[in-house]
Amino acid sequence: xxxxxxxxxxxxxxxxxxxxxxxxxxxxxxxxxxxxxxxxxxxxxxxxxxxxxxxxxxxxxxxxxxxxxxxxxxxxxxxxxxxxxxxxxxxxxxxxxxxxxxxxxxxxxxxxxxxxxxxxxxxxxxxxxxxxxxxxxxxxxxxxxxxxxxxxxxxxxxxxxxxxxxxxxxxxxxxxxxxxxxxxxxxxxxxxxxxxxxxxxxxxxxxxxx
Numbered sequence: 001x002x003x004x005x006x007x008x009x010x011x012x013x014x015x016x017x018x019x020x021x022x023x024x025x026x027x028x029x030x031x032x033x034x035x036x037x038x039x040x041x042x043x044x045x046x047x048x049x050x051x052x053x054x055x056x057x058x059x060x061x062x063x064x065x066x067x068x069x070x071x072x073x074x075x076x077x078x079x080x081x082x083x084x085x086x087x088x089x090x091x092x093x094x095x096x097x098x099x100x101x102x103x104x105x106x107x108x109x110x111x112x113x114x115x116x117x118x119x120x121x122x123x124x125x126x127x128x129x130x131x132x133x134x135x136x137x138x139x140x141x142x143x144x145x146x147x148x149x150x151x152x153x154x155x156x157x158x159x160x161x162x163x164x165x166x167x168x169x170x171x172x173x174x175x176x177x178x179x180x181x182x183x184x185x186x187x188x189x190x191x192x193x194x195x196x197x198x199x200x201x202x203x204x205x206x207x208x209x210x
Contacts, residue, residue, distance in 0.1 A: 006045035010053040011035035017045045021089050037208045066199055074199045079103055083144040083195065084130045085205035086122025092163060095119065095172075097126035099133060100205045102144060109133055116169035121176065123150035124159045126205075127192065128179040134190050146195040146203045154192060157183040 007024035009015045012034050014027040021038075028034035035053040039045040048056050066074075079102060086097035096112025109129060112122075127150050130143045145151055153159050159176045163169070195203040202208075 005038045005040060006042050007036060007038050008045050008049045008056075009034070009036045010049070015049075017042070017049050071199055074196045077102060077144065077195070077200060078142045078191075078193065081142040081144055081193070082108060082130055082134065083203050083205040084123070084126035085146065085203050085207065086119050086126050087207035088117060088119040088122060092116045092118050092169070095122045096207075097122040097129070098205055098207075099126060099130045099143075102204050105204045111175075114169065114172045114175075116163075116166055117172050118161060118163055120147065120149050120153075121159060121161050121163065121172065123147035124153045124161075125175060125179055127151065127154045128182060131188050131190055131192075132182060132186075135186065135188055140189050142191040142193045144193050144195040144203060146197050148194065151192055151194060154183065 004019070005021070007018045007021060009018065009024060009027055012027040012031050018024045018027070024036060028036050037048070037053070037056055039048060081102045082099050083102045084097065084099040086095060088095040094113045094115060095117030096110065096114065098110035099108045100106060101108060111125070111129065114122075123145060124147075127143065127145050131154075134141065134143065158180055161176075165173050197203065
């Protein structure tokens with residue numbers, strides 16, 4: 001059973017603490033400069049709402065303590081670069097993906113929401129979209145993803161999902177076909193790198209819903 005989440009909105013069409021992502025999304029969608037984040041307890045959410053968004057937005061929820069040897073081996077993220085990520089409410093569920101500048105977190109592209117999708121599909125499409133974006137801009141900086149599965153699918157030039165095609169996700173599967181076609185017909189020099197969450201925290205493109 002999925003853990004209960006509480007969503008804090010500091011800036012949006014409506015602010016406060018909400019218990020549903022769909023409700024949260026309604027209050028932040030198309031709101032310029034929306035500030036929001038999810039928490040795993042009501043107490044933490046209430047405390048955060050009484051504080052400032054800036055005190056919480058940069059917290060790395062998955063960053064763990066590593067030895068100096070491990071940190072030295074992993075190193076630091078390559079800069080400049082871009083980062084991509086996907087978010088999915090349910091499995092399958094409503095999915096979207098985006099790409100950002102790794103340092104500034106400026107959003108470079110975003111797609112969705114798509115019905116009846118999965119996180120792995122989103123991660124795959126985000127990577128291919130990022131590759132296409134960089135090639136179009138004539139930029140060869142690395143692209144980061146925190147999904148080993150998506151990286152392997154891109155290298156194999158095939159989205160190896162077992163998700164069945166239904167009426168609700170036909171548009172999504174059309175995008176998958178286009179992405180696979182792009183991989184087959186195009187070459188690129190862009191390094192695809194794994195984002196080291198344990199050392200660096202959440203990937204900059206993270207949607208902040210964990």
